[in-house]
Amino acid sequence: MSIVDSKPKARRGKSRANARLKAxxxxxxxVITTFLGLLAVTFFIGRVVPIDPALAIVGDRAPAHVVERVREQLGLNLPLWHQFIIYIRQALSGDFGISVLTTNPVMQDIKRVFPATMELATIGTLIGAVxxxxxxVLAAVKRGSFIDxxxxxxxxxxxxxxxFWLGLLALLVFYAQLNWVAYPGRIDIVYEFTFTPITxxxxxDAAWQGQWDVLWDLFRHIILPSGLLGYFSLAYISRMTRSFMLNELAQEYVVxxxxxxxxxxxxxxxxxxxNAxxxxxxxxxxxxxxxLEGSVLTETIFAWPGLGLYITNSLQNADMNAVLGxxxxxxxxxxxxxxxxDLLYRTLDPRTRSR
Structure with missing residues (x-):
């Protein structure tokens, strides 16, 4: 191959590398812009809400000089732009302050309650997808029919x-009337002090430790709230699946x-x-x-000790560090x-890589 023929290939390789670098x-x-926007929104919400963080810590009966000293320790006497820089630095390091409600670091509380929310949302998503x-698919194939x-x-x-209405109705029917599921909560009080979670x-954890009686109790507690979330996920997924399948079934390759x-x-x-x-x-x-973000009402109704219930309780007790964290x-x-x-979509679908 001549030098003249290799030049266009080199240019094409260089242009591809530049395109990937730009991507x-x-x-x-x-990612950076979105996260900074998220931090900015939460910061200004914390400043707009008519709750004084210093008073939330020391109480509204504390002397004025004590309140002022706490405000200085929290940096609330600094200019707003300086407070925002401190807020960003602390958030990036995972420091969201101390929870007034639990007296623990907020990040420690989040690590404790977030697995419960993930467990609930994961099972709900599996139900919705399955x-x-x-x-x-059935609705798309039987378009316009009774099944559709x-x-x-x-x-x-x-x-x-x-x-919240559907959750209360489900509790009334499946718990109060039929007794098919356990009462609200995550685990029965009988096992709460004998079961040792690992992750x-x-x-x-219960399956890993072979505690099958605990696993059955956990299943009876989680099936109703996860089923409720799964139903709402099912509504969204089935609708989008129908739309995607109608589009694919109209393509020439199907004919x-x-x-x-x-x-x-x-x-x-x-x-x-x-293809869909x-x-x-x-x-x-x-x-x-x-x-994950929309399970606040579900966790509140079913007393599920996840992040949604944690944020709700913190908001009711004016614990803004926990709410914002x-x-x-x-x-x-x-x-x-x-x-x-979005990255996965672009990776799996070659048609979108050039967009």
Whole structure:
């Protein structure tokens, strides 16, 4: 190969490397900008809320000089821009202050309660995906039929009915009347002081230790709140699956596959669904992030000791360090999953790499 022929290839390789570098830098800039925006929002919320952090610590009956000294220790006497810089530095190091309610570092409390929220959201997402995807596919294949209408009604109810009302109704029916599930909470008081969690994920810990009676009790506690979250996830996933499948079934490759004599089941499940799987993975990831951040009401109704209940109790007790710390963690997780799903989408779908 001549030198003249190698020059265009070198230019193309260099342009590809520059494009990848720009993509990486753009992604990093997006992450940094989004996280700084999240910190800015939470910081100014903490300053706008009519709650004095110093009074929340010492009480409203403390002498004025004590309140002023605490304000100086917290840096509340500094200019607002200086407070924001300190806030960013502390947040990046994981220091969200001390919780007034528990007297523990906020990050320590979050590490204790966040696994419960993750466990609840993970099972809810699994329920939503396992049942939502087949329902969405069925609705797309049977478009306009009675089955399609039923699936769309299920999704509409999941979007429309308030979660607190559905949760109270579920407790009334399945706990109070039928006694199929355990009472609100995460674990029975009988096992609360004998079961020793290792990772904070109780189901995994109980199975790992072979405590099957504890595992059954944990299952009876988690099935109703996770099923409720799973229903709302199912509504979203089934609707998006139906939309993706309708788009794929209208493509020319489906017509060609039918002309070749392939079975309808193979066309639907091995061709159309496989092509719809890439955007569907993004939908499932966003649904998971939504359950992580949106389980506050569910945890409150079912007395689930997760991050949502922790933030709610802290807000009721004017514990702004805990509220803002929990908000930052939830926001960071949501942003992280959102960006990760976008990166995964671009990686798995070659058509989007040039965009």
């Amino acid at each position: 990486v830098l753009g992604f990093a800039l997006t 049942f939502g995807i087949p329902l969405g 209408q039923i699936v769309r009604i299920i999704g509409l109810v999941g979007y429309s009915v308030p979660i 904070g994920f109780y189901l995994f 060609a596959a039918r002309a070749k004599g392939l079975s309808e089941a193979r066309i639907i499940w091995f061709h159309a669904l496989r 799987a890439v955007p569907l993975m993004t939908v499932i990831a966003l649904s998971y992030a939504g359950l 929990g908000t930052i963690v939830v926001g960071a997780v949501f942003v992280g999953i959102n960006l990760l799903s």
